Amino acid sequence: MQFKWARSLKFKIALIFSIGLAIAFSINLLIAVKTIHTQKEEEVENVLKHLLVESTDEYITIPLNPSSNVNFLYTIPHNIMILSDSEVNALRFVISANPHRTNDKLIASSIKLSNNYYLNAISDHQKIDKATYKYTQKLLIRYIISLLIILIIIIFTLDFYMRPLELLAIKTREWKRESPFDLVLDDASSEIKEVSTAFDALVRRLEGYRQKEAELFKEAAHELKTPLALMRSRLDVYENSINYNKDKFIIDLGHDIERLTRELKNVLFLESSDFEETSHIGIIQMLKILENKMAILIQRKGLTLVLPNETFSVLASARLLFKVLSALLENAITYAQENSTIEVGCDSSKRQLWIGNQIGHEKYLFSSKIGEKILKRLSREIGFDYTITQDETYFRIELIFNS
Numbered sequence: 416m417q418f419k420w421a422r423s424l425k426f427k428i429a430l431i432f433s434i435g436l437a438i439a440f441s442i443n444l445l446i447a448v449k450t451i452h453t454q455k456e457e458e459v460e461n462v463l464k465h466l467l468v469e470s471t472d473e474y475i476t477i478p479l480n481p482s483s484n485v486n487f488l489y490t491i492p493h494n495i496m497i498l499s500d501s502e503v504n505a506l507r508f509v510i511s512a513n514p515h516r517t518n519d520k521l522i523a524s525s526i527k528l529s530n531n532y533y534l535n536a537i538s539d540h541q542k543i544d545k546a547t548y549k550y551t552q553k554l555l556i557r558y559i560i561s562l563l564i565i566l567i568i569i570i571f572t573l574d575f576y577m578r579p580l581e582l583l584a585i586k587t588r589e590w591k592r593e594s595p596f597d598l599v600l601d602d603a604s605s606e607i608k609e610v611s612t613a614f615d616a617l618v619r620r621l622e623g624y625r626q627k628e629a630e631l632f633k634e635a636a637h638e639l640k641t642p643l644a645l646m647r648s649r650l651d652v653y654e655n656s657i658n659y660n661k662d663k664f665i666i667d668l669g670h671d672i673e674r675l676t677r678e679l680k681n682v683l684f685l686e687s688s689d690f691e692e693t694s695h696i697g698i699i700q701m702l703k704i705l706e707n708k709m710a711i712l713i714q715r716k717g718l719t720l721v722l723p724n725e726t727f728s729v730l731a732s733a734r735l736l737f738k739v740l741s742a743l744l745e746n747a748i749t750y751a752q753e754n755s756t757i758e759v760g761c762d763s764s765k766r767q768l769w770i771g772n773q774i775g776h777e778k779y780l781f782s783s784k785i786g787e788k789i790l791k792r793l794s795r796e797i798g799f800d801y802t803i804t805q806d807e808t809y810f811r812i813e814l815i816f817n818s
Contacts, residue, residue: 480510508536510534
C-alpha cells in the first residue's frame with residue numbers, strides 16, 4: 416500500500432520540524448530531570464545536615480565513638496517530623512573516623528564531634544528516584560501534548576501558506592492554448608511567488624518557442640514547395656516530351672536540387688536559443704576565431720580578409736552570435752568574386768559591424784526570402800538591427816547592436 420501523503424512536501428517539512436522539536440524536547444527533558452535529581456539530592460543533604468546539627472546540640476550529651484549505640488537518634492520526635500516531609504530513605508547514623516561522601520548510591524552529610532570522630536547521616540536514592548520518575552512522567556506527557564499541539568498548528572500553517580502551490584498546479588492543468596496565460600500568484604509568500612514568476616516565464620518561453628517552430632515549419636513548407644514543384648514539372652515534361660534533351664534535363668534538375676538544398680540549409684540554420692545563458696562577448700575575438708576556421712576556404716578562392724582594428728563587446732548567447740557571424744562571413748566568402756577583398760568593419764562608438772564583398776555569380780544567402788526571415792528572427796533574439804545594401808558589383812550587410 417502506498418501513502419501518497421507521506422511523499423508530500425508538507426508532510427516532509429512537518430516531519431523534519433517534529434524531529435527537531437522532539438530532539439529539543441528530549442534534551443530539555445534530560446536537563447530538567449538531571450536538575451531536579453540534583454536539587455533533590457541537595458535538599459536531602461540539607462535535611463540530613465539539619466538532623467545532625469539538632470541532634471548534636473540537644474540530644475548528644477557524651478562523646479560518641481564507632482562502638483556507641485546511636486539508636487536513640489532514630490526516635491527523636493524532631494527528626495521523625497522532619498523525615499516525614501523529605502525524600503530521605505533508609506536513614507542510617509554512622510560514627511566513623513572519616514566523613515562519608517555523597518556518591519551515586521548514597522547521600523551523606525557529616526558533622527565533626529568533639530573527640531574528632533564524625534557523625535554521619537546516610538540516605539539512599541530510592542525516594543529521590545521515585546519522585547524524579549513521577550516528575551519525568553508528568554513532564555513527558557506535557558511535552559508530548561505540546562508537541563502534538565505545535566504539529567497541528569504547523570500543519571494548518573503549512574496548508575495555508577502552501578495553498579498557492581496547489582492553485583499554481585490547478586492553473587497549469589486548466590490552462591488552454593486559446594486562453595490568456597497567467598501563472599503569477601500575487602497573494603503568495605515571496606518564495607512561492609518567485610517560483611510562480613519563474614514558472615510563468617518558463618512556460619511563456621516554451622510557448623514562444625512553439626510558435627517560432629510553427630512559423631519556421633510554415634515558412635519551410637512555403638519555400639520548399641517551389642523547387643519541389645519545379646522538379647515535378649520537369650519530370651512531367653521530360654516524360655511527355657520527346658524533344659526534351661536528356662543533358663539539359665539533368666542540368667536543370669541539378670540546379671533545382673541545388674536550390675532545394677540551399678533552401679533546406681537555410682531552414683535548418685535556425686535553432687532555438689531560448690535557454691542559453693548570455694555573456695559579454697568580444698567581437699574581434701570571435702572574428703579572429705572565424706578567420707582561422709575559414710582560412711582554407713579563403714585561401715582556395717584567393718580572397719583577402721580585412722579585420723577591423725576597433726572592437727566592442729556584446730551581451731548575448733555566445734553560440735547564437737557565433738552562428739550568425741559565422742553564417743555572414745561564410746556566405747561573404749562563398750559568394751564573393753575570386754581574388755577579391757572582403758572587408759569587415761567596426762565602429763565601437765555606434766556598436767556597428769559590417770561585412771562587405773564583391774558579388775560573384777551565385778545567389779547570396781540573405782538576399783533570399785527565407786534568408787531575410789531567418790536574419791530578422793535572429794536579430795530579435797540577439798538584439799541588433801540590420802541593413803543590407805547591394806548593387807550589381809557589391810554586397811554589404813550592417814549590424815547595429817543594442818546598448
